[in-house]
Amino acid sequence: MNKKASGQAGKGEAVGIAASGRTRDIIRKHGFTFKKSLGQNFLIDQNVLDRIIEAAGLDETRGALEIGPGIGALTERLAQAAGKVAAVEIDRRLIPILQDVLSPYENVSVVQADVLKTDLHELWEQKFAGCEKVSVVANLPYYVTTPIIMKLLEENLPVEHIVVMVQKEVAERMAASPGGKEYGSLSIAVQYYCEPQIVCKVPSGAFIPAPNVDSAVIKLTRRDKPPVEVRSAELFFKIVQTSFAQRRKTISNNLTALSGKERKAELADLLRGCGVEPERRAETLSLTEFASVTEALANAGMIN
Numbered sequence: 001m002n003k004k005a006s007g008q009a010g011k012g013e014a015v016g017i018a019a020s021g022r023t024r025d026i027i028r029k030h031g032f033t034f035k036k037s038l039g040q041n042f043l044i045d046q047n048v049l050d051r052i053i054e055a056a057g058l059d060e061t062r063g064a065l066e067i068g069p070g071i072g073a074l075t076e077r078l079a080q081a082a083g084k085v086a087a088v089e090i091d092r093r094l095i096p097i098l099q100d101v102l103s104p105y106e107n108v109s110v111v112q113a114d115v116l117k118t119d120l121h122e123l124w125e126q127k128f129a130g131c132e133k134v135s136v137v138a139n140l141p142y143y144v145t146t147p148i149i150m151k152l153l154e155e156n157l158p159v160e161h162i163v164v165m166v167q168k169e170v171a172e173r174m175a176a177s178p179g180g181k182e183y184g185s186l187s188i189a190v191q192y193y194c195e196p197q198i199v200c201k202v203p204s205g206a207f208i209p210a211p212n213v214d215s216a217v218i219k220l221t222r223r224d225k226p227p228v229e230v231r232s233a234e235l236f237f238k239i240v241q242t243s244f245a246q247r248r249k250t251i252s253n254n255l256t257a258l259s260g261k262e263r264k265a266e267l268a269d270l271l272r273g274c275g276v277e278p279e280r281r282a283e284t285l286s287l288t289e290f291a292s293v294t295e296a297l298a299n300a301g302m303i304n
């Protein structure tokens with residue numbers, strides 16, 4: 001197995017395709033049929049697998065949690081690179097195929113479950129005892145990308161990196177800076193907990209069946225502490241969500257939902273005090289500005 005990354009793509013560039021017939025052979029052997037409703041687009045490209053494994057930075061002291069192993073193309077590579085691997089797959093039909101494909105590896109355990117209904121803290125304790133660090137590495141089912149990412153971020157799991165394949169536009173939203181249309185509450189949530197880096201863009205031909213959208217691999221490195229100080233993450237995200245409630249409205253108009261119309265003038269003064277003109281839109285505010293606004297509104301008793 002070639003472990004060396006062969007694609008030369010730099011940050012965010014498209015990676016070259018090197019399709020493998022192995023996935024097709026396994027699918028044929030087991031007579032597997034894809035379920036679109038479960039986001040089943042299997043990765044058949046060796047260059048992309050190389051890039052994911054390289055970005056995850058695994059070794060025998062580290063663990064990897066894979067969400068949605070499919071027929072195990074990435075799982076096999078994780079088993080070779082990490083000390084322990086746990087893979088959570090919702091589709092029961094894939095379990096015997098995974099048992100067959102992964103039979104040479106003693107360090108992999110497959111769990112049949114919906115990851116969104118799984119107690120990940122318990123899974124961590126059961127599957128990763130003795131691992132120094134654990135990363136999440138996956139080609140995510142696109143229909144549930146955001147709920148999975150938010151679960152991983154909000155549950156405060158001891159994750160080192162999250163290296164995931166997602167729809168290209170979603171990767172761009174996660175990594176976006178203030179001022180553009182991609183920047184929104186997902187960017188802020190991701191950047192509050194992690195440092196994002198787009199590893200490579202991936203064309204639809206890297207999968208079978210080919211999805212209708214382009215994809216990208218993104219690496220999220222968990223921060224030791226958030227880049228801004230707020231009295232409570234819950235209040236901070238309440239301000240962010242409310243500020244983006246209607247993107248075309250000004251921040252002042254959106255935040256009136258919290259302050260009440262009768263305190264609109266006071267709200268405008270508070271925003272100015274934070275260096276934020278009330279006519280600005282949420283998409284122009286940095287994390288630091290959202291943190292200042294959170295503190296000002298909390299001090300004024302406009303949110304609790």
Ligand SMILES: C[S@@+](CC[C@H](N)C(=O)[O-])C[C@H]1O[C@@H](n2cnc3c(N)ncnc32)[C@H](O)[C@@H]1O
Pocket residue numbers: 038039040041042043044067068069070071072073074088089090091094113114115116138139140141142144
């Ligand atoms: C995009 S495919 C990736 C398959 C494989 N890892 C690969 O790269 O070829 C997504 C996988 O996630 C599984 N899946 C979908 N929803 C899931 C959920 N809620 N929990 C766990 N697995 C899920 C699908 O059955 C499928 O195997």
